[in-house]
Structure formats: structure tokens, C-alpha cells
């Protein structure tokens with residue numbers, strides 16, 4: 001199978017990701033664990049290196065040149081993110097440690113301010129633990145109730161069940177845009193509109209959406225949107241919380257410390273304006289700068305081309321895996337991102353992952369931080385290949401052949 005399609009020059013792209021030319025266990029690396037974290041292009045690596053080599057200093061504090069340069073780079077990175085997700089204002093973009101950090105922030109401050117006994121929060125069966133546990137914690141603290149939208153056997157969100165759950169008691173809906181385990185692309189816009197009709201706010205977990213599809217927060221009309229830098233070719237330890245200006249202004253701060261204050265006396269502290277109100281302490285400065293470099297890289301390739309190419313890869317991989325005896329795909333939604341989860345009759349996912357790792361192929365196995373979803377399908381876990389735009393059709397072939405070999409060894 002060809003590695004170069006008319007959509008993207010994948011060989012050129014691959015040459016910009018140094019790690020992709022290394023060997024693992026004596027074999028060329030086939031990296032199919034992009035859902036866990038993506039690889040980094042040279043432009044991101046050199047943005048990080050340049051910052052530490054020439055600009056390193058603290059931001060928002062210094063009068064000296066280095067501090068001002070670093071502050072400018074960090075705030076420009078915020079603007080890059082704002083434009084990428086089409087937020088109305090730059091100060092609606094809050095830097096966090098990642099999707100988990102963003103969701104915990106909102107669960108905590110929204111819960112503190114708005115939740116009371118008997119109120120309801122709605123999530124879905126396919127949520128990542130990061131979009132379950134923070135809501136459980138705040139519900140427990142406030143005596144609120146967590147409701148869960150079921151899914152069908154294909155792994156699709158059940159809209160009519162959702163409508164039944166929505167009520168005047170619903171205060172917030174927190175749903176994943178794309179499922180990390182099933183690949184399901186949820187109808188986020190419709191979910192948001194229906195919640196708004198009931199006066200509820202909506203947080204979208206975009207961890208698996210932003211690297212693969214165009215996200216426009218104004219078009220979606222979401223109230224909050226969370227994602228991670230490291231899944232979109234940027235560094236680890238940085239992520240984004242988008243929130244509508246008036247909503248963020250009306251929420252209390254999350255953590256106390258430097259940068260989030262206007263004035264402090266022992267009697268009373270006044271808080272800084274957005275976005276700084278939610279960014280206490282020295283932030284991950286280089287993380288923000290690296291994330292902006294990653295966005296520049298995505299923009300250079302083109303998110304529409306990325307989406308189209310990955311769709312071709314997924315379609316091809318799905319066709320190929322369906323021909324392997326004993327394989328059952330978990331997650332066959334009509335609309336899917338480039339996630340291929342599966343189980344093989346008579347084998348354990350971990351054994352498959354371990355064997356094909358010996359052949360240089362990286363996939364993820366286990367519950368993928370979605371234990372309730374595994375319970376829904378009555379399985380302990382899956383093997384999961386997640387594709388990115390630097391993967392090739394040839395790599396899909398290598399993966400499928402390795403899978404066949406592993407199954408032969410295990411049965």
C-alpha cells in the first residue's frame with residue numbers, strides 16, 4: 001500500500017518527527033498510541049529548546065528584557081490558541097496542566113458557587129475518568145446527583161435518553177467530544193443546544209477532538225471546552241480551559257497564589273482579571289509556547305486535510321482488521337475519529353500489546369481510563385490503535401500482519 005496520498009505528503013511530514021525514525025526492539029517504530037500522547041515535530045522541540053536557551057525567565061513579574069520577552073511569547077501563545085479554537089476573546093483562554101486540570105477547575109469552582117443538594121449533573125457512559133471523577137467528588141460534597149446518558153451497542157450517544165434525563169434540576173452537562181476508547185464523535189452542537197434549552201451549562205471534553213478536527217467554540221456555543229497540549233503535538237503538562245467571558249467572571253478563583261491577585265492585605269484580597277484569576281503561581285511557560293508551536297504546525301498542514309487523511313487511514317485499517325478471524329471491533333459509531341479498539345476471542349489485550357511491541361509496534365491496551373465503559377461492554381479492556389496524520393497505510397499493514405502473528409501465537 002502506498003504511503004503517499006494526494007491529501008498529504010506523509011513522507012515529508014514524517015521527516016519532521018525525529019522519533020519516527022528510531023527503532024524499537026530492532027524494528028522500525030510503528031507508533032499507534034496517539035490517543036495516549038502524540039509525537040512532537042522538530043518545530044515544537046526547537047521552540048522549547050529556544051525558550052530555555054535564550055529567553056528563560058519568569059513572566060508577568062519582571063521589568064527586565066528577558067522577562068518581557070518571555071511574557072510576550074506566552075501571551076502570544078494564548079492568542080494563537082484563541083484563534084485556533086475561534087474564541088471571542090483572548091482572556092477566555094486559560095492555561096492549565098491539561099484536560100484533567102481544566103475539568104477539575106470547573107467542577108470545583110462551578111460546584112462551589114452553583115451546586116446545591118438535589119441538583120443534577122449529566123455525563124455519558126463513554127466518559128474518560130477525568131470527566132467522571134471530578135463530578136463525582138463535587139456531587140458528593142454538595143449532595144448533588146450524577147446522571148449518566150447510556151449508549152447503544154455501536155457506542156453512540158443516545159439522544160432521546162439524554163432528553164429524558166434533562167430537567168430543570170440539570171445544572172451542567174459534561175460530555176466528551178470524541179471518545180478516546182470508541183472513537184465516537186458525539187453531536188456536541190445538538191447536545192449543547194438541548195442543555196441550553198433547559199438552562200444548563202455545558203462543558204465539552206475535547207482531549208481527543210482538537211488534534212483531529214476543526215473546533216470552533218463559538219459555533220458549538222459550548223460554555224466550557226477542555227483539551228491537552230500533549231495529544232496535539234505539543235508538550236506535556238499544559239492544556240487549555242476555554243470558558244465564556246461572563247461565566248468565568250462570575251466564578252470564584254480556583255487556587256490562591258501569585259499572579260491571580262490584584263491586591264493582598266491580611267484582611268482582604270482582591271482578585272486579578274481574566275485570564276490571570278485562574279492561573280495562580282508560575283505557569284508552565286514553555287508549555288504554552290510549545291503548544292503554540294504545535295498549533296502553528298497543525299495550521300501549516302491544515303486541520304481539514306488532517307481529518308480527511310486520518311479518515312482514510314481509519315477506513316482502511318477497519319477494513320483490514322475485519323478480515324482477521326476472531327476480532328471484534330469495540331466502537332462502530334457512524335461518525336468516528338481515528339480510534340480502532342478491539343478484542344480478540346480467546347486472548348487478552350495485554351498479551352497482544354506485549355507481543356506486537358516486540359515487533360516495534362506501540363498500541364495501548366487496558367481500560368483506557370474508561371472503566372464504566374468497559375463494564376457497559378462487559379469486557380476487562382481492549383487493544384487500541386489510534387492513528388495520526390504521520391501514520392501510513394504501510395504501517396497499518398505491518399500492524400495487521402503483527403496482529404495475525406500474535407493471535408497465532410496465543411491460540
Ligand code: C6P
Nearest residue numbers: 035036098099100128130180207228369
Ligand atoms: N486519554 C488515552 O490514552 P490528560 O491526561 O489530562 O491529558 O487527558 C485526560 C483525558 C481526558 N479526556 C479524554 C477523552 C482523554 O482521552 C484523556 C486522556 C489518554 O486515551 C490517556 S488515559
